[in-house]
Amino acid sequence: MSTKSDILVTLSLDEIPKKWYNIAADLKGLQPPLHPGTKEPVTAEDLAPVFTKSMIKQEMSTERYIDIPDEVRENYIRLNRPSSLQRAVYLEKYLKTPAKIYFKREDLSPVGSHKGNSALAQAYYCMKDGIHTITTETGAGQWGTALALASSIFDLDCTVFMVRISYDQKPFRRTIMQTYGAKVYASPSLHTEYGKKVLKEVPDSPGSLGMAISEAIEVAVGDPNIKYTLGSVSNGVMLHQTVIGLETIEQMKKAEIEPDYMVGCVGGGSNFSGFAFPMMREKMLGKTECEFIAAEPKAAASLSEGEYRYDFGDTACMTPLFKMYTLGHDFVPSPIHAGGLRYHGMSPLLSEAFNQGLLTARSYDQTATFEAGMIFAKAEGIIPAPESSHAIRAAIDLALEAKEKDEEKTIVFCLSGHGLLDLAGYERHISGNLVSSSRMS
Amino acid sequence: MSTKSDILVTLSLDEIPKKWYNIAADLKGLQPPLHPGTKEPVTAEDLAPVFTKSMIKQEMSTERYIDIPDEVRENYIRLNRPSSLQRAVYLEKYLKTPAKIYFKREDLSPVGSHKGNSALAQAYYCMKDGIHTITTETGAGQWGTALALASSIFDLDCTVFMVRISYDQKPFRRTIMQTYGAKVYASPSLHTEYGKKVLKEVPDSPGSLGMAISEAIEVAVGDPNIKYTLGSVSNGVMLHQTVIGLETIEQMKKAEIEPDYMVGCVGGGSNFSGFAFPMMREKMLGKTECEFIAAEPKAAASLSEGEYRYDFGDTACMTPLFKMYTLGHDFVPSPIHAGGLRYHGMSPLLSEAFNQGLLTARSYDQTATFEAGMIFAKAEGIIPAPESSHAIRAAIDLALEAKEKDEEKTIVFCLSGHGLLDLAGYERHISGNLVSSSRMS
Numbered sequence: 001m002s003t004k005s006d007i008l009v010t011l012s013l014d015e016i017p018k019k020w021y022n023i024a025a026d027l028k029g030l031q032p033p034l035h036p037g038t039k040e041p042v043t044a045e046d047l048a049p050v051f052t053k054s055m056i057k058q059e060m061s062t063e064r065y066i067d068i069p070d071e072v073r074e075n076y077i078r079l080n081r082p083s084s085l086q087r088a089v090y091l092e093k094y095l096k097t098p099a100k101i102y103f104k105r106e107d108l109s110p111v112g113s114h115k116g117n118s119a120l121a122q123a124y125y126c127m128k129d130g131i132h133t134i135t136t137e138t139g140a141g142q143w144g145t146a147l148a149l150a151s152s153i154f155d156l157d158c159t160v161f162m163v164r165i166s167y168d169q170k171p172f173r174r175t176i177m178q179t180y181g182a183k184v185y186a187s188p189s190l191h192t193e194y195g196k197k198v199l200k201e202v203p204d205s206p207g208s209l210g211m212a213i214s215e216a217i218e219v220a221v222g223d224p225n226i227k228y229t230l231g232s233v234s235n236g237v238m239l240h241q242t243v244i245g246l247e248t249i250e251q252m253k254k255a256e257i258e259p260d261y262m263v264g265c266v267g268g269g270s271n272f273s274g275f276a277f278p279m280m281r282e283k284m285l286g287k288t289e290c291e292f293i294a295a296e297p298k299a300a301a302s303l304s305e306g307e308y309r310y311d312f313g314d315t316a317c318m319t320p321l322f323k324m325y326t327l328g329h330d331f332v333p334s335p336i337h338a339g340g341l342r343y344h345g346m347s348p349l350l351s352e353a354f355n356q357g358l359l360t361a362r363s364y365d366q367t368a369t370f371e372a373g374m375i376f377a378k379a380e381g382i383i384p385a386p387e388s389s390h391a392i393r394a395a396i397d398l399a400l401e402a403k404e405k406d407e408e409k410t411i412v413f414c415l416s417g418h419g420l421l422d423l424a425g426y427e428r429h430i431s432g433n434l435v436s437s438s439r440m441s
Numbered sequence: 442m443s444t445k446s447d448i449l450v451t452l453s454l455d456e457i458p459k460k461w462y463n464i465a466a467d468l469k470g471l472q473p474p475l476h477p478g479t480k481e482p483v484t485a486e487d488l489a490p491v492f493t494k495s496m497i498k499q500e501m502s503t504e505r506y507i508d509i510p511d512e513v514r515e516n517y518i519r520l521n522r523p524s525s526l527q528r529a530v531y532l533e534k535y536l537k538t539p540a541k542i543y544f545k546r547e548d549l550s551p552v553g554s555h556k557g558n559s560a561l562a563q564a565y566y567c568m569k570d571g572i573h574t575i576t577t578e579t580g581a582g583q584w585g586t587a588l589a590l591a592s593s594i595f596d597l598d599c600t601v602f603m604v605r606i607s608y609d610q611k612p613f614r615r616t617i618m619q620t621y622g623a624k625v626y627a628s629p630s631l632h633t634e635y636g637k638k639v640l641k642e643v644p645d646s647p648g649s650l651g652m653a654i655s656e657a658i659e660v661a662v663g664d665p666n667i668k669y670t671l672g673s674v675s676n677g678v679m680l681h682q683t684v685i686g687l688e689t690i691e692q693m694k695k696a697e698i699e700p701d702y703m704v705g706c707v708g709g710g711s712n713f714s715g716f717a718f719p720m721m722r723e724k725m726l727g728k729t730e731c732e733f734i735a736a737e738p739k740a741a742a743s744l745s746e747g748e749y750r751y752d753f754g755d756t757a758c759m760t761p762l763f764k765m766y767t768l769g770h771d772f773v774p775s776p777i778h779a780g781g782l783r784y785h786g787m788s789p790l791l792s793e794a795f796n797q798g799l800l801t802a803r804s805y806d807q808t809a810t811f812e813a814g815m816i817f818a819k820a821e822g823i824i825p826a827p828e829s830s831h832a833i834r835a836a837i838d839l840a841l842e843a844k845e846k847d848e849e850k851t852i853v854f855c856l857s858g859h860g861l862l863d864l865a866g867y868e869r870h871i872s873g874n875l876v877s878s879s880r881m882s
Contacts, residue, residue: 007518008454077448078531078822080549090519108521108549110822112861149822172861175868179818377620381519381551381590420553420613420861427616 007089009102009251011082016073017246020239023277025064026284027352031323034310042320050220052227054125058236066239072124075153079109079116081243085251085412090379092399099402099409101395102257104248104275106416111176113340113385113417114271115146115231118240122229123150133157133226135219137187137212140166140339141173142417143231148182159226161187161215164207166339172421187212194218210315217318232268233313233322238349241274244414249278252412259290261398263413265390266294266303266361267340269347275414277349280358292359293398294350295390297369299437300333302326302346303354303361311345324351334437336366337425338386362394365437369393370429373419385417386425448530450543450692452523457514458687461680464718466505467725468793472764475751483761491661493668495566499677507680513565516594520550520557522684526692526853531820533840540843540850542836543698545689545716547857552617554781554826554858555712556587556672559681563670564591574598574667576660578628578653581607581780582614583858584672589623600667602628602656605648607780613862628653635659651756658759673709674754674763679790682715685855690719693853700731702839704854706831707735707744707802708781710788716855718790721799733800734839735791736831738810740878741774743767743787744795744802752786765792775878777807778866779827781857803835806878810834811870814860826858827866 024030032041047056058066068076076082088101106114126134134156138144144160151158160182167174167186177184185191187207188198192215198205205211220228230237252259262279264272272294282288296303302325311326313319326345327333333342346354353359366386373389375396376382384392395413402409419426428434465471473482488497499507509517517523529542547555567575575597579585585601592599601623608615608627618625626632628648629639633656639646646652661669671678693700703720705713713735723729737744743766752767754760767786768774774783787795794800807827814830816837817823825833836854843850860867869875 010451013449110824152819153822171868172864175864175871176824176861178871179815179824179867180822181819374620378593378622381594381621383551383617383620420617423613423616426620427612430616430619 007087009085009255011247011250013077013082015250016076016082017068017243018073019065019067021242021246021278021281022061022064022066022239023280023349023353024062024235026281027349027356030348030352033320033322033348036312036317036321050217050228052126052129052131054129055122055236058239059234068243069124072121075120076243078153079111079120082247083108085248088380091376094375094379095396095399095403097399097403098406099399099411101399102412103415104244104412106244106414107382107384107388107418111146111149112421113142113146114241114244114274115142116149117243117274118231118237118270119143119146119150120153121240123147123154123156126227127154127156131156131225131227133159134229135159135161135216135226136229136231137161137209137216139163139209139342140170141177142340144182144184145173145176146231147229148177148180151182152180158182159219160184161189161212163187163209163212164205187215189215191215192218208315213314214316214318232270233345233347235349237270238273238277238347241270242277244274245276245278248275248412249282257410257412258288259412260409261291261293261411263293263295263391263394263398263411265341265387265416266296266346266350267300267343267387268345269350271414271416273347273350276359280353283358293394294359294361295394296361296363297336297338297341297390297437298363298365299336300327300342300344301363302344304363306346308351308355313345322348324348325354336437337422338366338369338390340387341390364390364393367434367436370425370434372396374429382415383419383426384415385419386422388416391416448528450526450696452688452691454518454523456691457517457523458509458684459514460506460508462683462687462719462722463502463505463507463680464721464790464794465503465676467722468790468797471789471793474761474763474789477753477758477762491658491669493567493570493572495570496563496677499680500675509684510565513562516561517684519594520552520561523688524549526689529821532817535816535820536837536840536844538840538844539847540840540852542840543853544856545685545853547685547855548823548825548829548859552587552590553862554583554587555682555685555715556584557590558684558715559672559678559711560584560587560591561594562681564588564595564597567668568595568597572597572666572668574600575670576600576602576657576667577670577672578602578650578657580604580650580783581611582618583781585623585625586614586617587672588670589618589621592623593621599623600660601625602630602653604628604650604653605646628656630656632656633659649756654755655757655759673711673784674786674788676790678711679714679718679788682711683718685715686717686719689716689853690723698851698853699729700853701850702732702734702852704734704736704832704835704839704852706782706828706857707737707787707791708741708784708828709786710791712855712857714788714791717800721794724799734835735800735802736835737802737804738777738779738782738831738878739804739806740777741768741783741785742804743785745804747787749792749796754786763789765789766795777878778863779807779810779831781828782831805831805834808875808877811866811875813837814867815870823856824860824867825856826860827863829857832857
């Protein structure tokens with residue numbers, strides 16, 4: 001009989017971290033976001049029409065540790081926090097590798113991914129600040145789903161602008177958002193002036209993330225009791241997601257796991273940063289030799305192929321300018337199944353960490369990631385999200401490298417979410433119809 | 442901060458039960474299955490061409506406790522056993538009820554429901570008996586999914602005959618089965634003589650569970666190294682599923698929960714029996730006053746509306762005759778979304794328990810169950826399977842009755858699975874297009 005520490009490292013509810021870790025306290029040389037008109041650093045006043053004041057404060061904070069409010073900690077339980085750290089014994093066997101592989105299970109959240117960790121915090125702060133409605137945009141729907149549940153928990157109205165083509169073609173996450181009580185509009189919509197304008201010009205517009213952001217922001221700007229929220233990229237989101245990495249450190253201590261590699265997928269950076277930043281601090285303090293590896297899609301390889309410069313966060317040039325790795329705000333990633341990684345830029349905090357050499361990046365074609373996802377699903381029984389399969393691909397490659405060199409490496413990766421709402425991609429892979437990223441571009 | 446015992450009652454891995462409980466030891470007056478030709482009790486020899494010998498032995502056993510093999514226990518971990526018992530504090534608040542409501546979380550299994558508990562056991566016994574391939578039929582796919590993973594775990598080939606209309610219209614569970622490595626045929630198929638015969642007569646046949654059973658059995662009968670497996674109804678399946686109820690008893694002891702009601706959904710009976718039988722023994726021993734309530738669909742209310750008599754287990758009259766509550770083997774339930782409950786009969790063990798008054802039954806229209814599912818999803822954040830929503834409906838009704846009478850009742854129900862692959866039903870409910878069961882029939 002396998003024992004607990006062989007397979008699963010769990011934490012009790014009172015071991016949910018009490019503070020988030022803010023890497024802004026430890027990263028020297030961070031460049032502030034700039035106002036696109038004046039090119040001066042943006043001020044809290046600039047952001048006030050769009051974001052709630054608690055979030056603006058966090059966005060600009062350089063405090064190292066920030067208290068997780070009790071009401072957020074309590075509700076983390078509903079997202080199945082603390083999440084288990086599980087050893088992938090069956091994957092190890094399948095690969096015949098001397099490496100030990102562990103994965104952090106963000107897939108067990110009822111919203112299906114790690115996105116709830118920040119959604120809960122943002123909804124809480126909006127509630128505390130007296131806001132009654134929060135708005136956001138969503139593509140495939142992971143972030144919208146998380147925010148819909150968080151809004152329901154804190155009794156807020158939630159308005160989600162979902163890119164029309166996803167709204168029509170991928171109705172499942174839309175249904176989940178509605179089940180949680182959110183209003184979901186296909187964007188462009190008749191609900192905003194911007195949407196009306198687009199629809200007048202292009203009545204059958206399929207929409208885009210840029211358009212949906214514009215609509216969500218317009219709604220927020222028009223009413224002081226409505227605020228806009230973001231699912232990735234911003235400093236506040238990276239902060240909230242560190243609950244993942246802080247738990248992981250506790251679990252690794254408990255089970256005496258000393259990682260050689262920590263691996264996560266990157267799109268806007270929220271999953272990787274949340275998972276890796278707390279351990280990166282340990283590295284900055286000289287307490288670990290762990291290497292950090294960001295797995296990105298070839299279709300949007302901002303770290304591997306982008307430039308480190310100021311750019312807009314959105315395609316419609318409505319956001320401040322962020323210093324980040326970017327492929328250019330007008331870059332349109334190929335329509336890979338890992339929709340959550342289709343972003344032209346990268347979290348400014350993670351960008352600076354990359355700039356300082358604290359992590360390396362590897363990029364993958366989607367066919368290679370689906371192969372990895374299939375191997376993992378068959379070995380471990382868990383169907384991973386296409387986004388998470390990027391991390392799995394990197395972890396498998398590291399395990400095979402360890403096998404080649406006969407080294408007992410320890411690899412810890414973050415399973416950011418499950419793939420039960422992404423089975424169309426698996427179906428295409430199984431039937432031989434999955435398109436290589438390179439053939440799409 | 443909520444404490445562990447407030448919200449979650451967990452068990453450690455070494456608290457996974459070591460034995461299953463066999464209610465056949467405690468139910469007097471059980472009638473054996475009969476050979477349809479001779480009307481004599483079926484013998485092990487009669488069953489040998491179809492089932493593997495370990496399963497036949499369990500089918501006929503009246504031993505009270507049967508050891509769970511170590512390899513099955515170890516692999517229960519992969520199904521997220523032991524599963525948590527969780528308090529539905531948010532549902533209680535929403536209902537403003539003095540009742541305490543707990544639910545057993547079978548939804549966290551990677552196969553999405555409790556079905557893996559028996560699939561793992563059956564695949565294990567086939568492997569031990571030297572069988573190389575297992576076959577089965579599946580409708581919407583819950584059982585096929587569980588068996589596909591179990592086969593992958595024990596290195597068996599798995600052949601699933603999936604009703605053609607589900608194969609075409611609900612491809613998601615098919616994709617999961619294929620991801621786990623199973624061969625999935627749309628039934629009727631050209632893979633069997635029976636299938637060929639049907640297709641010759643009706644080339645565009647949509648298939649049925651009866652046809653799929655016939656194909657799966659034909660494949661098994663034709664090769665001594667291939668055996669057929671069942672996902673519900675049989676004594677062996679009820680036995681394996683008692684791991685749910687045995688864990689629940691441990692958890693209730695730990696948290697000092699004394700249930701007034703235990704509630705589960707019933708179709709063929711595997712979830713309810715697995716959840717309730719161990720506690721029913723406690724009741725037979727006079728150790729609890731708990732009442733047991735089976736929640737069934739009005740569309741197939743075999744306990745509420747059926748007769749207790751001998752009938753075939755399948756529609757094609759190929760199985761033995763079972764003494765059970767039945768609506769008649771030619772009864773065709775309306776196409777409700779809770780496909781797992783669309784069965785004309787009922788587990789013989791559960792039927793006899795019902796006959797002896799050990800449980801009562803309540804039946805629900807599907808609109809009432811989807812309403813309950815929506816309330817639960819919004820309150821607790823977890824989207825339940827349409828099958829499980831029958832148990833939720835009954836639990837909510839009991840909680841409202843307790844509120845009316847101002848009684849502090851304790852209700853424990855089994856959440857048999859999640860609804861992430863059943864979102865089409867939720868979509869119809871939300872858009873006002875869900876059809877009442879009564880209007881379908």
